[in-house]
Amino acid sequence: MNPNRFGHFVAIDWSGAAGERHKGIAVAMATRGDAAPHLVRPAHRWSRQDVLDWLLTALPDDALVGMDLGISLPFADKGTFFPGWPDSPPDAHALWALVDELCADDTHLSVGAFVDHPHASAHFRRHGGREGASFGGGEGRFRVTEAAQRRMGCRPYSNFNLVGAAQVGKSSLTGMRLLNRLDRRIPVWPVDPLPPRGPVLCEIYTTIAAMAAGRAPGRSKMRDAAALDTALAALGSAPSGFGGVLDDHTCDALATAAWLRRVAHDPRLWSPRELTAQIAQTEGWTFGAT
Template sequence: MSFTDFFAIDWSGQAVERPKGLAVAHARAGTEAPEIVDRAWSRQDVLEWLEQLARDGTRALIGLDLSPAFPFHDEGTYFPGWEASPVDGPALWQLVDELSADDPHLSATSFINHPHARRHFRQRGDCGDLFPPGRGRFRVCEHGQEAMRLSPYSCFNLVGASQVGKSSLTGMRVLHRLRSKLGLWPFDPMPETGPVLVEIYTALPARLAGMRKGISKIRDRETLDTLLAAFGSAPHRPLPRYDDHATDAMLSAAWLRVAAAQSELWSPTLLTPELACTEGWTFGVP
């Protein structure tokens, strides 16, 4: 599939209006370096911006650094023992959005604290009785991430700087509101026109570009240019400030521009129709 534009969004689950960790990078077809879309983003801003891309019919590949669903395959359900447990990804997004309707800034605190939902999460000072021993439950594609020597975290873990559960839950609220406006691979059929959303894991492009295991942050001009070059990108315009949110987004946008043309990435070996509608898949995991 051919695209004219490539965006990568480093997401944030912070329960404030304008999270510092929310960054958007844009790369155009060709070799020009990605650029940061410079603004103090809110999640509502991103939602409205994505809606505008869809209205404009922009043929963009957009990577979201979040998990669009919880594990399902291992237990045959997202939330064992909860009668309201959704049957697929879109129903999950609707449930999270509805139970968090009174939370400001598209946060999801009410869902996490719901008496049935909270039993499945590990929170600071409150580990649910249905959170399994050890690291928690993982999606099939997250086991694939481990096979690539990455270090995924369970979406049910809400403790620590590397946890992804809060980001994923706030992202699910946005995905519900985008329903029928633009599609998310592999939950939706691939449209022949307009934008396409995919889940990304920003550590994956960094590893593919040559960043060795154990180093996870890009915070200087030289390192970023070296990694961008691995994806055929020209050097970037210097940033006023280097932080891992901006650099993760820029490197991921450059990688998406290359990865979009790799047909095997659109047909992962272990991706089944059931997983495509329940757990989804991380783009780039074979």
């Protein structure tokens, strides 16, 4: 890993909620050095399409972008994403294409058509007590990277779970539509190999960044400037410049951008010991999970 490979560090707190524009989307960027990360378009209420357009038209060429979503679904445990479905895709790129294709008529990069699809729906836990026959019961299926997160003290949710305030299933599926529309113009690590230059996108889990800043896994959310500045200081960053109450999406994005700047040049994080070529191409990985 070239220590000067990246010069901009972007963290995107993402949302799978219904509708066009979302308070839950925040985009923050840090640059080399110790200056505080800043919000990108701070007064803007982002849509998912806005984020896609920004990535394709305004992203610095030396940016590492972390998106807080699951870039794929469990595969290794069953040898397939969707057991029993003949059209189950063979890898992450094909999964993204399938989700985007089936949801072509869903506006705002939403995914209602996919989670209601007669074959796909059998694998998801949905609202209204609707649990597909192939969901698996309990907490559902997990990726290898999520098992690694658990060993670190995190409590990830299955991407097949679409129920509850902390679920990440819809965020992940809407994110897959964005990833498909990037059309490989920005490589998505580790599904795509890490190129020697140019921007790279990866999956992040903001709890990992918060833990690195000294916060407990169960108390990772920050909602005021004092807590954010304490986390930024622990990550080698100048204070945010904000005061008073902040929303957790803003805090997550700013702290995680500072964390990415601090750890992006650590070669160990780019070569987790359980990350095989097959897992990379099917399940992907969460940057920072070891």
